[in-house]
Amino acid sequence: xxxxxxxxxxxxxxxxxxxxxxxxxxxxxxxxxxxxxxxxxxxxxxxxxxxxxxxxxxxxxxxxxxxxxxxxxxxxxxxxxxxxxxxxxxxxxxxxxxxxxxxxxxx
Amino acid sequence: xxxxxxxxxxxxxxxxxxxxxxxxxxxxxxxxxxxxxxxxxxxxxxxxxxxxxxxxxxxxxxxxxxxxxxxxxxxxxxxxxxxxxxxxxxxxxxxxxxxxxxxxxxxxxxxxxxxxxxxxxxxxxxxxxxxxxxxxxxxxxxxxxxxxxxxxxxxxxxxxxxxxxxxxxxxxxxxxxxxxxxxxxxxxxxxxxxxxxxxxxxxxxxxxxxxxxxxxxxxxxxxxxxxxxxxxxxxxxxxxxxxxxxxxxxxxxxxxxxxxxxxxxxxxxxxxxxxxxxxxxxxxxxxxxxxxxxxxxxxx
Numbered sequence: 001x002x003x004x005x006x007x008x009x010x011x012x013x014x015x016x017x018x019x020x021x022x023x024x025x026x027x028x029x030x031x032x033x034x035x036x037x038x039x040x041x042x043x044x045x046x047x048x049x050x051x052x053x054x055x056x057x058x059x060x061x062x063x064x065x066x067x068x069x070x071x072x073x074x075x076x077x078x079x080x081x082x083x084x085x086x087x088x089x090x091x092x093x094x095x096x097x098x099x100x101x102x103x104x105x106x107x
Numbered sequence: 108x109x110x111x112x113x114x115x116x117x118x119x120x121x122x123x124x125x126x127x128x129x130x131x132x133x134x135x136x137x138x139x140x141x142x143x144x145x146x147x148x149x150x151x152x153x154x155x156x157x158x159x160x161x162x163x164x165x166x167x168x169x170x171x172x173x174x175x176x177x178x179x180x181x182x183x184x185x186x187x188x189x190x191x192x193x194x195x196x197x198x199x200x201x202x203x204x205x206x207x208x209x210x211x212x213x214x215x216x217x218x219x220x221x222x223x224x225x226x227x228x229x230x231x232x233x234x235x236x237x238x239x240x241x242x243x244x245x246x247x248x249x250x251x252x253x254x255x256x257x258x259x260x261x262x263x264x265x266x267x268x269x270x271x272x273x274x275x276x277x278x279x280x281x282x283x284x285x286x287x288x289x290x291x292x293x294x295x296x297x298x299x300x301x302x303x304x305x306x307x308x309x310x311x312x313x314x315x316x317x318x319x320x321x322x323x324x325x326x327x328x329x330x331x332x333x334x335x336x337x338x339x340x341x342x343x344x345x346x347x348x349x350x351x352x353x354x355x356x357x358x359x360x361x362x363x364x365x366x367x368x369x370x371x372x373x374x375x376x377x378x379x380x381x382x383x384x385x386x387x388x389x390x391x392x393x394x395x396x397x398x399x400x401x402x403x404x405x406x407x
Contacts, residue, residue: 021146022318023358025164027153027171028126032146047146057160058355066359088125092133096147 003075004054004084004104005030005061011072012046013037019068020047020060028087029053030060034096045096051084051104079105110137110178113197126153130197136178142169142318151177155195157188160354162361163262163344166315167192170233170260173325174198180229180329181219183212185243187235188269188346189262206243208234209250209259216257227333230257236277237267240296244276251305251337258332260325260340261298268346279368284349295368298341303374308336310374314343316361320371330387331379343369 007020013036024030034045049060056075064073078084085099113131115123129149140148152171157164167189174180183201184190185208194200203211212232219228239247239261247259265282267273272285276296283290302310309331311324321342328338345352345360352360365371375383380392 018143018146022142022169023165023316025157025159025161025168027150027168030146053154055159057357059160059165059357062355062358092129092147092149095144 001077001079003056003058004051004078004081005049005056005058005073006076006081006084007047007049008072008074009037009046009048010040010042011070013040013042013044015068015070015072016044017068017070018047019063020073023063023067024060025057026053026055031085031090031097031099033098035098048085048099050087050090050099051078051081052086113178134197135172140172142172142322145172145318151197152192153195153197155192157192158348160347160357161188161344162315162347162357163189163264164192166262166321166342166344167233169315169318169321170231170325171196171198173322173329174229174231175326175329176227176229179227180231181215183208183215183230183232183234185234185238186269187238187262188264189233189235193233203232203234203243206238206246208232208238208243209246209255212257212259213250213253213255216255220256229329229333231260231329232257233260233262235267235269235275236261236263236265237275240276240298248301248305251302251307251339254306254336256332256334256336258325258328258338258340260328260342262344263341264344264346264349265295266346266349268349272349298339299372299374302337302339302341306336307339307374308332308376308379309338310340310372312341312343312369312372314361314365314369316358316365317371324373327375327383327389330383331375334386335376335379335382 021030029050032047036046061073064070083101084104089100091098133149181199182193184193185203186205212230216230263277265278274287274291278291280294281290309328313321313324332338383389384392
């Protein structure tokens with residue numbers, strides 16, 4: 001098993017910083033959805049991780065902890081994630097993306 | 108070399124991978140995208156084999172977003188880590204044999220001008236410190252002396268990271284590396300001053316921990332190279348493997364190095380300032396309005 005970044009929607013959707021999307025070294029990996037968190041009544045959308053592209057470097061954790069000071073991102077073992085975004089389930093829109101969350105572990 | 112080169116041939120759309128369809132339908136081609144929109148559009152850079160947490164990858168990702176017209180851009184690279192990612196983007200990439208990249212880019216840039224006339228076609232060289240300051244040094248300098256109109260970006264990780272950690276001209280004096288166990292005996296080359304002396308119209312140094320600045324600097328460098336003259340950007344992109352930087356401390360290291368030896372510098376000729384202001388509406392180079400006389404003598 002390996003580590004991937006996991007973003008706490010409740011903390012992320014309370015802010016609107018989007019810094020992690022700008023500092024991830026991998027392209028199309030940390031994406032932003034205007035819808036995520038809205039269903040729980042939060043003001044903003046949330047960032048989320050396409051876990052099939054995450055290399056587990058944890059730069060986003062440093063950015064979220066030290067630059068944004070939100071502490072919303074943690075590294076977790078991929079099999080400990082009940083649901084996550086995968087590239088094949090992500091849809092790009094005009095100004096945002098949406099993702100259908102599924103189990104990231106096959107079988 | 109236009110928007111059409113990425114589009115599907117009729118009837119082939121359903122056979123293309125999802126990533127490709129996303130790139131055609133929601134990529135940055137033909138639109139203006141900025142780093143503040145990152146995470147909401149499909150980027151041209153795809154998956155690549157570079158190390159986890161590599162700052163060079165982050166810089167390349169930002170650079171690809173900063174290109175003013177990605178659909179009219181060709182990148183040129185050479186041996187080194189950078190080309191592993193640069194070649195994995197939906198932007199044509201030309202591989203210059205080691206050290207040849209600025210020679211290749213000179214011919215390419217001239218050829219594109221002959222073929223397309225005034226229509227801007229940007230050539231951007233992205234090569235490592237070894238490719239730019241050591242092995243390709245002669246061709247880099249001569250392309251600047253000849254005033255070849257394209258952008259040269261040095262991805263300076265201060266080591267030959269791809270081949271096991273030999274010292275390069277850009278390594279700091281005293282640095283001990285796996286293949287330089289006694290420490291480097293000479294100073295880091297001052298390529299920024301060399302670029303100014305050689306006649307570059309725009310020269311800047313950046314670190315990738317300021318995405319908006321990276322974007323702004325690359326845009327200016329590419330635009331200046333369209334008509335005025337060569338432009339040079341030197342970017343600190345640490346090698347977390349050869350310098351043993353934990354991946355989650357890469358940006359902390361970038362900040363420390365920025366404060367130490369990579370302070371932001373920008374050099375731009377008067378001609379380039381005038382061109383950016385008049386042609387592209389840049390306001391930052393306009394003369395500041397003189398302070399009112401009352402404000403100056405306010406304390407009297």
